[in-house]
Amino acid sequence: MKDVITISELAKLMQVSVHQIRYFEEKGVLHPAFTGENQYRMYGMNEVYRLAHILLLRKMGLSVQVIQDCLSHLTAEQIMPIFRQALTDTEAEIRRLRDTKHFIEKLLEKKESISQKSIQTEGGAYSIIHRDEVSLSLWFEMQDAESLGAQRLVEHRGNISNLFEADIHYVYNDSGTIGLYTQEENRQSDLILPTGSYLSCTLFVQNEERIAKTIQEFYAYAEEKGYLCSGPLIMVEKSYLSLFTPDQLHYELLSYVSNPEAE
DNA sequence: TTTCTCACA
């Protein structure tokens, strides 16, 4: 009696699916020790080790084709660069996951900080906040808020990575144009928002038409409270916050205030 | 239970 096991026993032993074992066979990397009269595949210790190796290499991200090469004809010298590449790819994957982790942390942080915001009015939640210096790079300029469409995004794509994952700053210039700025690491700085106090209004709106009205209300509020606003009006779009309320757009209006102690 | 095949993500 030969010391062999069936495919389902092998699958259970190595914690893979029966399907997967047959798939490896189809690709030529793992063959049964022999096939019984009933056409059942039977596997021995050699195959157990072979499968263990295959699974290790799969874990390293190698394709089944490359695994086949490694386990058949390649020399140790030929295998080394393949493993070095696997290391490089793994490091890239770790960076990607770390970025995703940072994004999720930021998401939760922002959500919580907004929930705690003060003075709720009809138009939005107003507060005076301190902001550290922010360096922005110009993405592109447009004539008015309505001219931002999908076509426009496609035109200017490429200049920017991870669109909509980061804050997008709309800066209203005196000339009437609107500059779209992003906060990109190691890019040239086109606009510096100085450190200091800002009047902030966070708003969640169903449609964009509401925004123009809110901007008026924003300045009316500042005047009523006696705040001296200077510099351009900045509107920060936080599209990722819509993950919490998909039917609403999330913005923060900001204006530098030179007398935060007013009121 | 296992095999094979086809469709599908």
Added chain:
DNA sequence: TGTGAGAA
């Protein structure tokens, strides 16, 4: 690179 379903 696998998975799911169905028939034998």
